[in-house]
Amino acid sequence: MSRLVMKFGGTSVGDVERIARVARIVAAERKPGRGLAVVVSAMSGETDRLVGLARAAAGETPNGGGLPAKDFNDEYDVIVSTGEQVTTGLLALALRRIGIPARSWQNWQIPFRTDDAHSKARISEIEESELGASIDAGVVAVIPGFQGVTEDGRITTLGRGGSDTSAVAVAAALKAERCDIYTDVDGVYTTDPRIVPKAQRLEKISYEEMLEMASLGAKVLQTRSVELAFAHRVPVRVLSSFVEPGEPNPGTLVCPEEEIVEKQVVSGVAYSRDEAKVTLLGVEDHPGVAAEIFDALANANINVDMIVQSEARQAGRQNILFTCPEREAGRASETIEAIKGKIGVDEIHIRRDVAKVSVIGIGMRSQVGVAKTMFAALAQKGINIEAIATSEIKISVLIDAAYTELAVRALHTAYGLDAA
Numbered sequence: 167m168s169r170l171v172m173k174f175g176g177t178s179v180g181d182v183e184r185i186a187r188v189a190r191i192v193a194a195e196r197k198p199g200r201g202l203a204v205v206v207s208a209m210s211g212e213t214d215r216l217v218g219l220a221r222a223a224a225g226e227t228p229n230g231g232g233l234p235a236k237d238f239n240d241e242y243d244v245i246v247s248t249g250e251q252v253t254t255g256l257l258a259l260a261l262r263r264i265g266i267p268a269r270s271w272q273n274w275q276i277p278f279r280t281d282d283a284h285s286k287a288r289i290s291e292i293e294e295s296e297l298g299a300s301i302d303a304g305v306v307a308v309i310p311g312f313q314g315v316t317e318d319g320r321i322t323t324l325g326r327g328g329s330d331t332s333a334v335a336v337a338a339a340l341k342a343e344r345c346d347i348y349t350d351v352d353g354v355y356t357t358d359p360r361i362v363p364k365a366q367r368l369e370k371i372s373y374e375e376m377l378e379m380a381s382l383g384a385k386v387l388q389t390r391s392v393e394l395a396f397a398h399r400v401p402v403r404v405l406s407s408f409v410e411p412g413e414p415n416p417g418t419l420v421c422p423e424e425e426i427v428e429k430q431v432v433s434g435v436a437y438s439r440d441e442a443k444v445t446l447l448g449v450e451d452h453p454g455v456a457a458e459i460f461d462a463l464a465n466a467n468i469n470v471d472m473i474v475q476s477e478a479r480q481a482g483r484q485n486i487l488f489t490c491p492e493r494e495a496g497r498a499s500e501t502i503e504a505i506k507g508k509i510g511v512d513e514i515h516i517r518r519d520v521a522k523v524s525v526i527g528i529g530m531r532s533q534v535g536v537a538k539t540m541f542a543a544l545a546q547k548g549i550n551i552e553a554i555a556t557s558e559i560k561i562s563v564l565i566d567a568a569y570t571e572l573a574v575r576a577l578h579t580a581y582g583l584d585a586a
């Protein structure tokens with residue numbers, strides 16, 4: 167008996183006709199001796215609509231207001247998780263209509279357990295015994311992505327884009343041969359094909375590179391889904407849901423590095439506009455100051471990314487720059503204000519119109535001059551670099567957000583990634 171998990175994103179289930187096509191794609195994968203589980207997202211636009219309703223009910227306006235997270239997030243999960251539930255029923259009906267035995271499973275029925283970090287819960291365990299037996303008996307299971315249930319039975323969600331993670335988690339629990347992620351592009355590209363028409367589909371990409379791509383902004387897969395796939399060695403394929411069964415649809419395989427014969431120096435370019443830059447000028451320069459600052463930020467649950475420290479003009483003082491997600495910038499500034507006395511900072515500046523652009527590739531480990539190419543390509547376009555961060559397989563720079571697309575295109579060309 168083998169098992170396959172298929173996942174369909176919001177655009178792929180955007181209306182009843184598309185859901186009917188999804189049913190045909192699922193039917194084509196059905197064969198004797200293979201159990202199928204299908205994970206679905208909410209219909210496109212639905213989650214945003216539900217988020218809007220939740221915020222309005224909590225009294226939030228474009229100028230702020232609303233309930234604190236502790237009084238909001240659990241009911242937010244109850245509201246936004248309903249989008250996926252609707253799709254499970256619709257797809258189960260569409261499958262039955264073409265003669266395929268199918269049923270929906272809500273997460274509390276599986277159950278699909280998570281911790282209680284509402285709105286960004288992490289999966290703790292999936293008890294799959296009944297689910298496994300049902301799909302092995304030939305009934306297609308249609309499962310809502312994005313949602314889970316806590317130990318004490320409350321509904322949670324896994325963060326935006328979380329249906330990818332649900333699908334990989336189900337695949338790991340069912341010991342599936344593969345997890346196929348059907349979406350509105352026909353694979354993982356060298357960069358977002360929406361902004362670089364010359365981007366190319368990759369045949370294969372390693373877990374490590376996909377992890378960097380996702381965490382640096384390529385939203386084709388949620389970062390956590392790649393982490394889980396990597397940890398459980400689940401082969402993941404990303405492919406188009408707009409192709410009728412039987413037509414070519416090779417997609418991209420996310421797989422162990424060893425399976426990639428030709429290792430590119432740079433495989434992809436990613437970008438994120440969800441960045442803010444916080445600059446602290448004239449911070450006291452003695453041991454323990456950085457610890458004080460980043461400890462306070464961690465306690466305030468602020469996700470700090472790039473950090474740059476440099477000497478200030480005045481003796482005994484330094485400047486510190488860090489980045490965090492845009493929506494956390496206000497809180498970051500309040501947190502620093504609160505410890506101002508202890509760290510002796512002169513000025514705090516926040517800039518929200520910045521973007522992070524990154525190049526990623528496992529071949530970088532063994533190649534020199536990769537950074538030079540990046541800096542030269544940006545300089546040629548007159549783009550100023552405000553901060554730099556590197557790891558073994560990526561280089562990221564912080565730039566003025568107005569130049570994001572220009573920078574992505576320039577880097578795509580500079581590393582020879584443009585399609586002919």
Ligand code: ADP
Pocket residue numbers: 174175176177178207327348349350351353354355356357358359360383384385386387434
């Ligand atoms: P779904 O609703 O199926 O989960 P998403 O909108 O979450 O789909 O993700 C697919 C989108 O990711 C594509 O439409 C594309 O614009 C974007 N994307 C960003 N970077 C990449 C990339 N490197 N390769 C493919 N798609 C990318």
Ligand code: ASP
Pocket residue numbers: 175176207208213214249311312325326327328329330
């Ligand atoms: N519907 C959820 C979202 O829009 C989860 C997902 O589609 O992956 O974020």
Ligand code: MG
Pocket residue numbers: 175327330385386387388
């Ligand atoms: Mg998605």
